[in-house]
Amino acid sequence: MSTHKAGSAYHNNLVGPVMRAGDLAMAVIEAARIDNPGKQVTVDDKRAYIRIHTEQEMILREETIAEELGRPFHINDLEVDLSSFAGQIESQPGAVRFYFQKTV
Amino acid sequence: MALLNRMDWYNLARTTNWTPAYVTEDELFPPELSGGFGLPATAWEGYDEPYKQTYPEYVKVQREKDAGAYSVKAALERSQIFENADPGWKSVMKAHYGAIARGEYAAASAEARMMRFSKAPGMRNMATLGCMDEIRHGQIQLFFPHEHVSKDRQMDWAYKAYDTNEWAMIAARHFFDDIMMTRDAISVSIMLTFSFETGFTNMQFLGLAADAAEAGDHTFANLISSIQTDESRHAQIGGPALKVLIENGLKDEAQKRVDIAVWTAWKLFSVLTGPIMDYYTPLEHRKQSFKEFMEEWIVAQFERALTDLGLDLPWYWDKFIADLNDTHHGMHMGVYYWRPTVWWNPAAGVTPEERNWLEQKYPGWNDTWGKCWDVIIDNVVDGNMALTFPETLPMVCNMCQLPIIGTPGNGWNVQDYPLEYNGRLYHFGSDVDRWVFQQDPARYAGHLNVVDRFLAGMIQPMDLSGALQYMNIAPGECGDDAHNYAWAETYRAMRELKLAS
Secondary structure, eight states, X not given: OOHHHHHTTTOOOEEEEEEESSHHHHHHHHHHHHHSTTOOOEEEXXXXXXXXXXXSEEEXXXXXXXXXXXXXXOGGGGGGTEEEEEXXXXXXXXXXXXXXXXXX | OOOOOHHHHHHHHTOOOOOOSSSOHHHXXXXXXXXXXXXXXXXXXXXXXXXXXXXXXXXXXXXXXXXXXXXXXXXHGGGOHHHHSOHHHHHHHHHHHHHHHHHHHHHHHHHHHHHHHOSOHHHHHHHHHHHHHHHHHHHHHHHHHHTTTTTOGGGGHHHHGGGSOOHHHHHHHHHHIIIIISSOHHHHIIIIIIIIIIIIHHIIIIIHHHHHHHTTOHHHHHHHHHHHHHHHHHGGGHHHHHHHHHHTTOHHHHHHHXXXXXXXXXXXXXXXHHHIIIIISOGGGOSSOHHHHHIIIIIIIIHHHHHHTTOOOOTTHHHHHHHTTTHHHHHHHHHHHTGGGSSSOOOOOOSHHHHHHHHHHSTTTTTTHHHHHHHXXXXXXXXXXXXXXXXXXXXXXXXXXXXXXXXXXXXXXXXXXXXEETTEEEEESSHHHHHHHHHXXXXXXXXXXXXXXXXXXXXXXXXXHHHHHHTTOOTTXXXXXXXTTTTHHHXXXXXXXXXXX
C-alpha cells in the first residue's frame, strides 16, 4: 500500500493556478514562463482543468497575458477560468502572485 | 474621465468600521453571531483579504462566467447526452444535484452572516460577493437538471432532496447545519470557506469535472468547473481570519474548528464522492481514482496551504490517510445494499475489469471488499435477489449520520466507538467522530440519527414501506441497480464455462 507516500504528498512547494481548459489557460502557461524567468513551469493537463505550477512563487502579469491572448485583458478577468490554485494568493496592481511563506 | 487604479482606493473604500455611539460594540456585533473570540473590532481591522475584488469587477466577471455556462448548455441541449449516457453516469448527476444544489442556496445565508456580523470590514466585503455566488450556485444547479425532470423522475430530487428525511440527506444537512448554518461569522469563515471550500469542493467540482469531460458530458463539466471559479475567490475569506486568530494567541481555537470541519467533510465525501468516482463513473472515463484525487486536492494542495498559514496537520492525520484506502468502499457497499432508500440508481461497479482496476488502485481490495461482493454476485447470478437486499438495520454513527463501517474479509476491523452522555448511549464510527462530539456535547446530544428514529417508533410501519414513506421516496423514485444487473451476465457466463469444462 502507498499509505506513506500518500501521507507525505503535502511535502511540496508547488504554487500556481489551476485553470479551466481554454485559450486563457494557454495564455497563462506562456505568461508563467515569461514572467518567471529561470523557473521550471510544470503543466499537468487533466482535460477539464490544467495545473500550472512553479516552485515557491509565481507572478502573472496583466500585460503578459494580454500579449499572449492578443487582446485587452484585465488581471481580474483571470477569475473567469481560475477554478483553484495552489499556495497563497496576493492581488497586486496589474498582477497576481502565488506563493508559500515557508519552504518544506 | 480617467478612473483611479483599483488598488489606489480599495483599502480606503472597505474601511467601514466605526465607533458606535448609541449602542455597545456587543449590541452591534452580538458575540453569538459575530464570533469575535473576545477580540475588539480593532483587532479584526487588520484582516487583509488576499484575493481582492470590487463590485463592478464582480458583475463583469460573473456575467462572462454565466454567458459561458449557459451558452454551452444551449449548444448541447439537443445532443441527447443525458439520454445516451451510461446509467452509472446519470446516477452521478442525480446524486450530485440532490446533495449539492439546495445546500449551495443555504450557503448564501452563511455568507450573509459574515457579511453583516463579521467585525472585519474586508471579510464583510468579500462575503457580500460570496453571498451572491452561492445564490448563483443554487439557481444554476436547479436550472440545469430541470430539463431532465420530464425524462427521469429521480431528477426531481435536485430540488426535493433537502426537504426530505432521506438518510443521506439527514447526513448532509447535519454536516452543513453544523459547519455553516449554526456557527458565528468567524467560525463559518474557518469551517465553511477555508476547510470545506479551499479543500473538499475541489474534489466535487474539479475532480468530478475531469471525469465528466472524459465521459463527454461537457455541459456538466463546464457548469461545475465554472462554479468552482467563484469558490476559489470566496474560499479565501477564511485564511486571513486564521491569521488574526493565530496572531492573537488563539491558534488552538482555530485548529479545533479546522479539525472538526475537515473530518466531518471527509465522511460526507466518502459516501457522496467516493462511490461516484470509483464505482459509478464508467471505467473507461475514470481520470483518476477517488484516492488519487484526494491525494491531489486534499493532501498535496489543501494540507500544504494549511501548514503554510501556521496551523498543524489534524491530530488524526495518520488515520485519515489510512482511511483513504477503505472508508468509501464500505460506504459504497452500504448504499448499494440499501439501494431502495436512495434517489439514484447505484452502479455496482464490480465487473471483472472493474475489479482489476480496484485491485490495482487499492491493493488488497479482492481479499476484503471483494469477498463481500463475491456473495452478492453469487446471489444475483442464482436469482436469489431477496438476499441482495438488507433485512436488518445498520448501525449509524451519531456524528456523521452514516453507517458504522470497517474493512471486511481478511482486513476485518469493524468496531463501534460508544460514549455515554447524560444517560444516553451514543455510537460512533471512529474515535475521531466521537472526539468531534466531545468538543461540544450539548450541541449534538439532542439529535436522533435515522435508526434512533426508527427505534423510537417515529417511522411507521416499521418496515421498508414505512421507511420509504418517512424518507418521502415515492414510487418510481426508489433506487435500484443502475444497469438492471446486466453486469452479472459476465459472471453467469463464467460460471457456465466453468461447469462445461
